[in-house]
Amino acid sequence: MESMLTSDPSSEARTRSTLAVLLEEYATLKREEESALEALARLQRRTCSLEREIADCRGALARARLGDFPAEILAGIFLLAVAADPTPLPSLRQSPVSVSRVCRRWRLVALDTPRLWSAMTLDFANPPKFDENLWMARMLALSATALASVRIVNSKSRHFRQTVAPFIQRIGHLDLRVRPWDLGTLLGDSAHALHTLVVRHAPRPARFDSTVWQLPSLRKRLEPIIRVSQFTVEVQHLTVLRMSRVNWQLSDFLLVLLSCSALSELDAALIHVEDDQWRSTVEQLRETQVVVPELRSLVLRFQDAFDFRMVFVYLCTPQLRLLDLAFKNIWSTPLDDLGQILTEFNSSSGEHLESLTITIKNMPVSFDNGSLIPPFPALRQLRIHGCEDSAHPLTWLYERQHAYFLPCLEELEVHTDADVETWVAGIMAAARLRGPAMRLSLPGAGPRALRRIVVEQPTNLPSSHRRAVPLEWQHRIAEFAAHGLAISISPYDFDPDAELEEAGPSWPAQLDAASAG
Numbered sequence: 001m002e003s004m005l006t007s008d009p010s011s012e013a014r015t016r017s018t019l020a021v022l023l024e025e026y027a028t029l030k031r032e033e034e035s036a037l038e039a040l041a042r043l044q045r046r047t048c049s050l051e052r053e054i055a056d057c058r059g060a061l062a063r064a065r066l067g068d069f070p071a072e073i074l075a076g077i078f079l080l081a082v083a084a085d086p087t088p089l090p091s092l093r094q095s096p097v098s099v100s101r102v103c104r105r106w107r108l109v110a111l112d113t114p115r116l117w118s119a120m121t122l123d124f125a126n127p128p129k130f131d132e133n134l135w136m137a138r139m140l141a142l143s144a145t146a147l148a149s150v151r152i153v154n155s156k157s158r159h160f161r162q163t164v165a166p167f168i169q170r171i172g173h174l175d176l177r178v179r180p181w182d183l184g185t186l187l188g189d190s191a192h193a194l195h196t197l198v199v200r201h202a203p204r205p206a207r208f209d210s211t212v213w214q215l216p217s218l219r220k221r222l223e224p225i226i227r228v229s230q231f232t233v234e235v236q237h238l239t240v241l242r243m244s245r246v247n248w249q250l251s252d253f254l255l256v257l258l259s260c261s262a263l264s265e266l267d268a269a270l271i272h273v274e275d276d277q278w279r280s281t282v283e284q285l286r287e288t289q290v291v292v293p294e295l296r297s298l299v300l301r302f303q304d305a306f307d308f309r310m311v312f313v314y315l316c317t318p319q320l321r322l323l324d325l326a327f328k329n330i331w332s333t334p335l336d337d338l339g340q341i342l343t344e345f346n347s348s349s350g351e352h353l354e355s356l357t358i359t360i361k362n363m364p365v366s367f368d369n370g371s372l373i374p375p376f377p378a379l380r381q382l383r384i385h386g387c388e389d390s391a392h393p394l395t396w397l398y399e400r401q402h403a404y405f406l407p408c409l410e411e412l413e414v415h416t417d418a419d420v421e422t423w424v425a426g427i428m429a430a431a432r433l434r435g436p437a438m439r440l441s442l443p444g445a446g447p448r449a450l451r452r453i454v455v456e457q458p459t460n461l462p463s464s465h466r467r468a469v470p471l472e473w474q475h476r477i478a479e480f481a482a483h484g485l486a487i488s489i490s491p492y493d494f495d496p497d498a499e500l501e502e503a504g505p506s507w508p509a510q511l512d513a514a515s516a517g
Helices: 002-007 009-063 071-083 096-101 104-112 132-142 158-170 180-187 216-222 250-259 275-288 309-315 335-349 388-399 421-432 471-481 506-515
Strands: 119-123 147-153 171-177 196-200 240-248 265-270 297-303 322-328 355-361 381-387 411-415 452-456 486-490
Touching: 309 335
Parallel strands: 119 147, 147 171, 171 196, 196 240, 240 265, 265 297, 297 322, 322 355, 355 381, 381 411, 411 452, 452 486
Antiparallel strands: none
8 A cells, every 4th residue: 555655646645635534524523522512511401490490480389379470371381281181172261170180280270260261161070079169169250251151061960059050140151961850950040141051961751840941021921831830040041952862841842942032043852742732732822922032043853743733833933044853753743744834834934944954754644735845945955864664755855846946955965765766857857957058947947056966875775775876867967967066876876787767767757847847
């Protein structure tokens, strides 16, 4: 090597140049190492300083009242605590009671910062994790407005009534699981701020105590109908009532309804009642001339023998926008009557109805008169659900061809385990009348706003019960899809070799007749 360096001056120069570069890189690395060591020392000093500050803060928190700290600082502390929680809260303002999952110190933070919370969830375990009474008392004493929302779980605890009842007048939204007959004791006569009440109850039948809901101004007029007892509830400001998990007796249901003069949304389930008793109650209510609230949303579930016509007399008001009806085991009243009732409602006060859902299970049909769906002028969404013995009557809807005259219909859903050839015929005929590219332009002759159609069978049907969709149907679907209409027919099998007659011989004639007007 030495001989090579001495004999070749150019090689020696290259080696010296390489050595200089390496020395420069080495010096750079040494400087970076020194900088890193200095940064590490600074980090260590900062860590020690933070540890001392944290210890000082903990000592101050242990000695001082948390209420002396600004709410923003305490909120930041609580956020740090929640971040370490394996089940963190979705929102800081959602539920201060959940601080019991963190540690006792953060419970004190919640107790001393009631202004941070707009809603809360109370879990009345036995024994309670901390003093809910203390928290609610401090919150309500320092809060300038009513608490927006309270959700109650484990309400069977003996601590439930003692904690919530004293503060019920400050609660606007109450969501609770409670036995219906406990509502009177819970709400008392001071639920003045309550505007939304959601009651969740076990699915077993339970009679709603008729002594629970009484409006003092109606007490004398309703006394001949239902005996008044010691409980009175003022709910004139209640706008939303959801009690679909509670099975109501009819007289109790009407009493609650008529006690809520400002009610706009109602969700309830009605069970069997003797027709004579129901008619007698309705007749007496007519004599009292009680004003029914102007509902905008009505969800009712009828079960067992029931004369539901009388309910519509009171509940279907001109302001109604959403109507959701479910019928199960209504053997005494045929489906024809429902169509007639809806027709009468459309004629009298159904001009603003925008959404209609009908679910039918075990309901007879006589095919004697009328149509299931009348031509509601403003209806935008129509859902029909049928199963078992009530599936075939649903095909009757399009056989009567009344669905073609829903001028504002945008969305149609059909769920049934019956043969749907008639449905598809009517659906496609209605779609053919819709768009500007269609030849017909009859005023009001079809749902020109239709954008989405869904036809479904239950997915648990055996394959032998599913009908093959012929190739002609596929062409029709593609034709309508080209004009922006979304059609979903599932889980039917598309069979290119299937004959059109397999889908029902009446299909071509109905489609052509409907398209011809």
